Amino acid sequence: MDERTLVCDVLIVGGGPAGLSVASTLPDDVTTVIVHQDREIGLPVRTSGGTWMQDVTRLGIPDTMYKPMRVTEVFSDKEHAAVSLGDTIPVILDTPKLYKWLAQQSDHKDRKLLLSTKFLSTRQREDGLYESRIRGRDATYDCVVSRYIVDGSGWHFAVLEALGLAQKPERLAVGTEYEYPLGQNSADRVLVFFGKKVLAGYGWVFATAQNTIRIGVGVIQPDTENSPRDLLEAVISDKRYLKRLGLKLEGEPVVHSGILPSVAYDARLVFGNVIRVGDSANFATPTIGEGIRVCIELGRMLGVQLGRAVKTRRHGPLRSYERRCRRALKHDYKWGFVVNTRAARYTPAQWDAAVRRMQQVGPDAIVATFRGEFSRVKMAKIILSMVKPFLRARLRRLKAQIKPG
Ligand SMILES: Cc1cc2nc3c(=O)[nH]c(=O)nc-3n(C[C@H](O)[C@H](O)[C@H](O)COP(=O)(O)OP(=O)(O)OC[C@H]3O[C@@H](n4cnc5c(N)ncnc54)[C@H](O)[C@@H]3O)c2cc1C
Structure with missing residues (x-):
C-alpha cells in the first residue's frame, strides 16, 4: 500500500446532514474518513431548511x-x-451553519474530512475490505481501504450504484x-x-x-x-x-x-458492510420532502450501531439499525407516498378543494400531513377533524327541525 492510500474502519461518502451525523456518534477511536465532493460543508445551499x-x-x-x-x-x-x-x-x-456544527461534532475523533474529494468507485477485496477510488483536488490520496462504507451521498446513491446494489431513483x-x-x-x-x-x-x-x-x-x-x-x-x-x-x-x-x-420507501438499508443513510435511503418525508431532522436522528443512531459493529465485528447492531428505521418510517412513508402520488396528479380545482378543507380541519390533521405522520391515532384524529364540521352542521339542522313551533 503506498502513501496515497488511506486505511480506516469506516468510509463515509457524503458530508451532508446524514453522513456528518453518523460520524458524530461513532466512537472516538473508530478510524473514519469522510469524502465530500463540495469545497465547503453546507455550501452551496441545496435545501430550504x-x-x-x-x-x-x-x-x-x-x-x-x-x-x-x-x-x-x-x-x-x-x-x-x-x-x-x-x-x-x-x-x-x-443550513450552512447547522451542517458546519454537525461536522464539528466529530472534529475531536480519529476522523479525516476530505473536502473537494469525490468517491468514484469501489470493489470488495478477497479479505472482505473495500478498496475505494477517490479523486481530490490536491490529489494527496486516491484510494481508501475500509471495512465498512456508509452511503450518505444523497440522491446520487454513489456507493450503492458503484456496487450494483441499487439504482439511482x-x-x-x-x-x-x-x-x-x-x-x-x-x-x-x-x-x-x-x-x-x-x-x-x-x-x-x-x-x-x-x-x-x-x-x-x-x-x-x-x-x-x-x-x-x-x-x-x-x-x-x-x-x-x-x-x-x-x-x-x-x-x-x-x-x-x-x-x-421521491420513490416508495425501501426498508433494505444494510448490504453486508455497506449501509445507506439519509436521502440515499429515502429518509425525507414523502409528503413535503422534509429530510434534515430524519437524517440527523437516524444518522446518529447509525453511528452508535456501526460503532458497536466495528468493535464486536458482529452484524447484529446493523440489523438493529435497519429494523429501527423500518419501525420509525415504513408505515408513515407508505401512507405518505400515497398522498404524494395523489397530490402530484391534483388539478387546480382539487387544490382549491384541498385548501378549503384545510380551513375546516384542526391543527392536528394539518401538522400530521405536513410532517408525514399517519399513525392510527393520528389518522383517527384527522378523520375526526374532517367530519366534525359536517357533524356540527347536521346537528344544527336537526336542532332547528325539532325546535318547538
Ligand atoms: C429543493 C429542496 C428543498 C428541501 N427542503 C427541505 C426542507 O425544507 N426541510 C428539510 O428538512 N429537508 C428539505 N429537503 C430535503 C433535505 O435537503 C435532504 O433530505 C437532506 O439534505 C438529505 O441529507 P443527506 O446527507 O442524505 O444528503 P445531501 O444533503 O444530499 O448530502 C449528500 C452530500 O454528498 C455529496 N456527494 C454526493 N456524491 C458524492 C460522491 N460521489 N463523492 C463525495 N461526495 C458526494 C453531495 O455533494 C452532498 O453534499 C429539501 C431538498 C430539496 C432538494
Whole structure:
C-alpha cells in the first residue's frame, strides 16, 4: 500500500446532514474518513431548511441556527387559508451553519474530512475490505481501504450504484429557490402555494435568519416535464400573483437548487458492510420532502450501531439499525407516498378543494400531513377533524327541525 492510500474502519461518502451525523456518534477511536465532493460543508445551499421547533429542541440544535415562523398560510388559485398549527411551530434552519456544527461534532475523533474529494468507485477485496477510488483536488490520496462504507451521498446513491446494489431513483423531487433581501416582507411568515403555476409540485416562501426571503418551487419529475426554474421564473414575473401572495421581491436573487428522491420507501438499508443513510435511503418525508431532522436522528443512531459493529465485528447492531428505521418510517412513508402520488396528479380545482378543507380541519390533521405522520391515532384524529364540521352542521339542522313551533 503506498502513501496515497488511506486505511480506516469506516468510509463515509457524503458530508451532508446524514453522513456528518453518523460520524458524530461513532466512537472516538473508530478510524473514519469522510469524502465530500463540495469545497465547503453546507455550501452551496441545496435545501430550504424548514423543520419544527419540537425537533430542533429534541435534537439539541442551538437556537442560533434556526428562526421560528409565527404565521403559516396556504394558497391555491382561488383559495387562501391562514392555518393554525396549534402548539407546533415551524422553524427555518440556517443550513450552512447547522451542517458546519454537525461536522464539528466529530472534529475531536480519529476522523479525516476530505473536502473537494469525490468517491468514484469501489470493489470488495478477497479479505472482505473495500478498496475505494477517490479523486481530490490536491490529489494527496486516491484510494481508501475500509471495512465498512456508509452511503450518505444523497440522491446520487454513489456507493450503492458503484456496487450494483441499487439504482439511482428515477422519480425525483427537483427544486429551485431564489433568495432576495427581506425588504418590507414579513420576517416570520411561511407560506406554501399550489395550483396551476406549480402542478405536480408546490411552491414555498419564507424569511431566513439572515434577513433574506426565499421563494422556491419544487416539482416531481418525470410526473411533469416542467423545470422548477422555468415555473419559478413564471411566478416571479407575474406581479399580480406576487401581490396576491403579499410579496415584494427586489434586487438580484441568489439561486439555489437541489434534488431528492421521491420513490416508495425501501426498508433494505444494510448490504453486508455497506449501509445507506439519509436521502440515499429515502429518509425525507414523502409528503413535503422534509429530510434534515430524519437524517440527523437516524444518522446518529447509525453511528452508535456501526460503532458497536466495528468493535464486536458482529452484524447484529446493523440489523438493529435497519429494523429501527423500518419501525420509525415504513408505515408513515407508505401512507405518505400515497398522498404524494395523489397530490402530484391534483388539478387546480382539487387544490382549491384541498385548501378549503384545510380551513375546516384542526391543527392536528394539518401538522400530521405536513410532517408525514399517519399513525392510527393520528389518522383517527384527522378523520375526526374532517367530519366534525359536517357533524356540527347536521346537528344544527336537526336542532332547528325539532325546535318547538
Ligand atoms: C429543493 C429542496 C428543498 C428541501 N427542503 C427541505 C426542507 O425544507 N426541510 C428539510 O428538512 N429537508 C428539505 N429537503 C430535503 C433535505 O435537503 C435532504 O433530505 C437532506 O439534505 C438529505 O441529507 P443527506 O446527507 O442524505 O444528503 P445531501 O444533503 O444530499 O448530502 C449528500 C452530500 O454528498 C455529496 N456527494 C454526493 N456524491 C458524492 C460522491 N460521489 N463523492 C463525495 N461526495 C458526494 C453531495 O455533494 C452532498 O453534499 C429539501 C431538498 C430539496 C432538494
